[in-house]
Amino acid sequence: MNSTQILLWDVLPYVTIAVFVVGMLWRFRYDKFGWTTRSSQLYERSLLRIASPLFHLGMLAVVAGHVVGLLIPESWTNAVGVSEHFYHLNAVALGAVAGAATLVGVAMLVYRRRTTGPVFAATTKNDKTMYVFLLAAICLGLVATMTGAGVLGDGYNYRETVSVWFRSIFILQPQGELMADTPLAFRVHALAGMALFMVWPFTRLVHAFSAPLGYLFRPYVVYRTRSASTAGNRTPRPGWDRTNA
Amino acid sequence: MKVMAQMGMVMNLDKCIGCHTCSVTCKQAWTNRTGVEYVWFNNVETRPGLGYPRTYEDQETWRGGWERTRRGRLRLKGGGRFKKLASIFSNPKLPSLDDYYEPWTYEYDTLISAPLGEHTPVAQPKSLITGKPMKIEWSANWDDDLGGGPEVISEDPVLVKIRDQVADRVKLDFENAFMFYLPRICEHCLNPSCVASCPSGAMYKRAEDGIVLVDQDRCRGWRMCVSGCPYKKVYFNHKTGKAEKCTFCYPRVEVGMPTVCSETCVGRLRYLGLFLYDADRVLEAASVEDEQDLYRAQLDLMLDPHDPEVIAAAQRDGIPSDWLTAAQKSPVYRLAKEFEVALPLHPEYRTMPMVWYIPPLSPVVDALVETGHDGEDARNLFGAIDSLRIPKEYLAELFTAGDTDVIDTVLRKLAAMRSTMRDVNLGREVDVSAAEAVGFDESTVYELYRLLAIAKYEERYVIPAAHSEQAHELEELGCSLDFDEGPGMYGSGPFGEASGMPVPVAVENFHALKQRQTSEAVLDTGNKRGRVNLLNWDGKGAPAGVFPPDPGKGS
Ligand code: HEM
Numbered sequence: 001m002n003s004t005q006i007l008l009w010d011v012l013p014y015v016t017i018a019v020f021v022v023g024m025l026w027r028f029r030y031d032k033f034g035w036t037t038r039s040s041q042l043y044e045r046s047l048l049r050i051a052s053p054l055f056h057l058g059m060l061a062v063v064a065g066h067v068v069g070l071l072i073p074e075s076w077t078n079a080v081g082v083s084e085h086f087y088h089l090n091a092v093a094l095g096a097v098a099g100a101a102t103l104v105g106v107a108m109l110v111y112r113r114r115t116t117g118p119v120f121a122a123t124t125k126n127d128k129t130m131y132v133f134l135l136a137a138i139c140l141g142l143v144a145t146m147t148g149a150g151v152l153g154d155g156y157n158y159r160e161t162v163s164v165w166f167r168s169i170f171i172l173q174p175q176g177e178l179m180a181d182t183p184l185a186f187r188v189h190a191l192a193g194m195a196l197f198m199v200w201p202f203t204r205l206v207h208a209f210s211a212p213l214g215y216l217f218r219p220y221v222v223y224r225t226r227s228a229s230t231a232g233n234r235t236p237r238p239g240w241d242r243t244n245a
Numbered sequence: 246m247k248v249m250a251q252m253g254m255v256m257n258l259d260k261c262i263g264c265h266t267c268s269v270t271c272k273q274a275w276t277n278r279t280g281v282e283y284v285w286f287n288n289v290e291t292r293p294g295l296g297y298p299r300t301y302e303d304q305e306t307w308r309g310g311w312e313r314t315r316r317g318r319l320r321l322k323g324g325g326r327f328k329k330l331a332s333i334f335s336n337p338k339l340p341s342l343d344d345y346y347e348p349w350t351y352e353y354d355t356l357i358s359a360p361l362g363e364h365t366p367v368a369q370p371k372s373l374i375t376g377k378p379m380k381i382e383w384s385a386n387w388d389d390d391l392g393g394g395p396e397v398i399s400e401d402p403v404l405v406k407i408r409d410q411v412a413d414r415v416k417l418d419f420e421n422a423f424m425f426y427l428p429r430i431c432e433h434c435l436n437p438s439c440v441a442s443c444p445s446g447a448m449y450k451r452a453e454d455g456i457v458l459v460d461q462d463r464c465r466g467w468r469m470c471v472s473g474c475p476y477k478k479v480y481f482n483h484k485t486g487k488a489e490k491c492t493f494c495y496p497r498v499e500v501g502m503p504t505v506c507s508e509t510c511v512g513r514l515r516y517l518g519l520f521l522y523d524a525d526r527v528l529e530a531a532s533v534e535d536e537q538d539l540y541r542a543q544l545d546l547m548l549d550p551h552d553p554e555v556i557a558a559a560q561r562d563g564i565p566s567d568w569l570t571a572a573q574k575s576p577v578y579r580l581a582k583e584f585e586v587a588l589p590l591h592p593e594y595r596t597m598p599m600v601w602y603i604p605p606l607s608p609v610v611d612a613l614v615e616t617g618h619d620g621e622d623a624r625n626l627f628g629a630i631d632s633l634r635i636p637k638e639y640l641a642e643l644f645t646a647g648d649t650d651v652i653d654t655v656l657r658k659l660a661a662m663r664s665t666m667r668d669v670n671l672g673r674e675v676d677v678s679a680a681e682a683v684g685f686d687e688s689t690v691y692e693l694y695r696l697l698a699i700a701k702y703e704e705r706y707v708i709p710a711a712h713s714e715q716a717h718e719l720e721e722l723g724c725s726l727d728f729d730e731g732p733g734m735y736g737s738g739p740f741g742e743a744s745g746m747p748v749p750v751a752v753e754n755f756h757a758l759k760q761r762q763t764s765e766a767v768l769d770t771g772n773k774r775g776r777v778n779l780l781n782w783d784g785k786g787a788p789a790g791v792f793p794p795d796p797g798k799g800s
């Protein structure tokens with residue numbers, strides 16, 4: 001492995017994790033007010049009604065696919081009797097549906113952003129940048145999937161290399177050499193993915209990490225007592241908490 | 246029994262002249278920012294009319310509030326928790342901007358900068374959403390005073406509901422039309438469906454005074470509360486991506502001042518005060534089977550602050566003694582519970598709204614006088630209530646889920662008060678029969694009259710200040726970054742215009758006033774700080790900054 005490869009596959013992943021984690025914590029501490037979906041439904045709803053669920057549900061399926069494909073070792077699925085061929089067929093079939101939904105969804109979202117006057121007017125530079133990174137990751141991901149499935153080229157079992165590399169990062173024994181020889185599509189997609197996670201904390205994408213699952217478990221009506229820490233409808237910024245002096 | 250305190254409001258509709266002062270001053274104080282141009286925490290609707298947003302009362306369409314299941318449980322009409330989360334990516338019941346209206350301004354500048362020409366220059370309307378010229382087609386009260394006529398008005402959801410019953414009596418043609426005004430704010434419900442709809446738990450009811458607020462730091466813009474509220478009194482700030490709503494002017498109420506809308510109400514028809522209620526029974530009351538029992542059930546929740554048992558329980562539950570005293574003097578309690586003349590708006594939504602209304606009687610009196618009758622004679626009045634120009638059925642659909650008997654009783658009480666007081670004023674022998682017919686004795690009539698007609702400021706607004714032991718915590722804290730062009734101040738945080746910190750009310754006031762009082766221009770439109778802020782005006786003298794400095798006095 002040359003030094004570029006070490007940088008890309010052994011070092012960059014940790015940089016990504018650091019930027020992502022520190023960025024999210026920092027954003028949460030200092031910009032709770034900016035932490036929102038910034039819904040644009042008020043401006044336009046007929047396109048959004050189809051585009052947003054299509055994109056999000058597709059995206060959630062894609063995330064699930066990544067979890068299964070990257071985190072679960074091939075030996076485990078083999079051990080429970082799922083053959084490589086069977087796994088592959090399923091992954092390709094489900095992946096194709098999810099990928100198509102995501103792609104169509106995101107295309108509609110971008111089209112909507114560009115063509116609906118009020119939505120376009122409310123689109124910030126930050127949103128545009130975010131979409132560049134998001135689109136890059138999605139499109140390159142599709143190319144990688146097609147490469148893996150043999151639609152482009154002769155197929156490739158990424159679970160033997162990419163997935164092992166991915167897990168190696170989290171057990172702190174990075175095996176960058178596994179990535180060095182994978183097809184270009186996988187390498188570029190991995191880079192786009194890392195880039196996306198590095199900009200993530202600084203865009204509206206943070207909303208994904210506040211998915212309100214707690215709603216299922218809390219009582220319907222929330223009561224709060226005025227307390228020293230929450231005056232009015234605002235929590236003091238860190239370091240500016242009240243004292244009793 | 247768990248005793249809790251609730252700030253409540255009563256509005257006496259007889260006195261509303263539809264001047265919209267309340268709406269305008271409220272907007273000045275709270276929603277004159279970008280992102281909430283279309284938002285009126287207080288709005289005044291002409292009834293019959295479509296309301297704001299249009300047809301919001303049609304819950305078969307908008308599905309706000311609660312409904313009772315066949316098994317007797319309460320369920321959000323818009324769907325339970327799973328359904329809410331499943332439809333989070335695109336909320337099926339969110340009104341669009343068109344259902345409110347597209348806010349606009351005029352290009353005033355062309356009026357003075359246009360070159361000399363043959364034609365008078367015009368100020369074109371310009372959308373505040375797109376910045377492009379637009380055609381104005383609707384606004385927050387386009388149908389004010391029945392504007393738009395029968396074609397528009399006949400779509401009033403309340404009218405649609407009762408049309409069959411009163412087809413012969415509801416006339417919309419000009420000479421036979423009826424109307425009255427309905428000022429509306431958030432109801433600060435005991436069983437708020439907005440709070441229940443909020444997936445992130447950012448909305449809450451304050452345990453001390455029942456005011457319902459949105460935590461701006463925890464709101465994530467899922468916009469479910471907007472659909473959840475049947476009164477459509479939570480709004481989405483499209484710039485910040487967060488929900489906002491009527492705050493019951495909590496910074497004022499906490500220091501004992503009335504809300505801005507009450508303070509500035511021209512008709513002096515608003516009353517503010519405390520209710521004590523039994524929090525343990527709210528759900529039970531909101532789930533009674535028959536919609537027409539909801540008003541009673543809600544009334545039964547209100548506890549008598551003079552009852553020794555209630556007092557003991559209140560003390561046990563931590564209600565301070567000055568709050569108890571305030572509850573005993575509360576005008577809203579007296580109007581709603583002692584005299585039973587104030588009614589909740591749309592109790593059938595099952596949210597237990599805490600803004601109560603005294604239904605309007607005056608058109609009857611006028612109608613009688615016009616036909617040559619003595620408009621204040623009780624016998625005439627009682628008879629006329631049945632043939633009211635504002636059909637009882639209409640009022641009943643607004644205030645009692647359709648129970649006309651309750652409306653009838655309330656209107657008779659008001660009529661009895663009028664005729665009794667007329668005897669008093671004319672120095673005639675007082676005929677108590679009318680009052681007795683509605684269960685009042687002479688002194689009760691006099692007390693009701695006092696409260697409705699001549700009550701002074703301190704009697705209309707009985708607001709206990711927040712506990713002194715907490716007072717120092719209430720003033721919101723500013724921080725160094727909030728000043729001047731710091732990231733927290735008025736605008737862009739690090740991630741575009743919506744990020745950063747919300748401007749604390751107190752700091753905003755300070756800047757607004759300072760800037761306004763020291764600025765050169767009469768109205769500095771480009772700068773939000775140039776605006777007049779009524780939030781801390783206490784009703785004495787002119788609000789600071791409303792009038793330009795007197796040039797004669799120098800500076
Ligand atoms: C499960 C968690 C998530 C929830 C509950 C959620 C919910 C939402 C909601 C409510 C909106 C606002 C739609 C509107 O009214 O305009 C939104 C917008 C958006 N979300 Fe998500 N989201 C989630 C996860 C994600 C993920 C994982 C991504 C991308 C990787 C994503 C990307 C976006 C984008 C790009 C938009 C902006 C759409 C546009 O207006 O152009 N979301 N999301």
Ligand code: SF4
Pocket residue numbers: 430431432433434437438439440457473474475476477478479490596
């Ligand atoms: S009226 Fe106010 S408290 Fe009641 S549901 Fe609507 S927003 Fe919530």
Ligand code: SF4
Pocket residue numbers: 260261262263264265266267268289426428509510511512513514
């Ligand atoms: S200020 Fe008073 S009288 Fe005027 S519209 Fe508002 S509630 Fe009615």
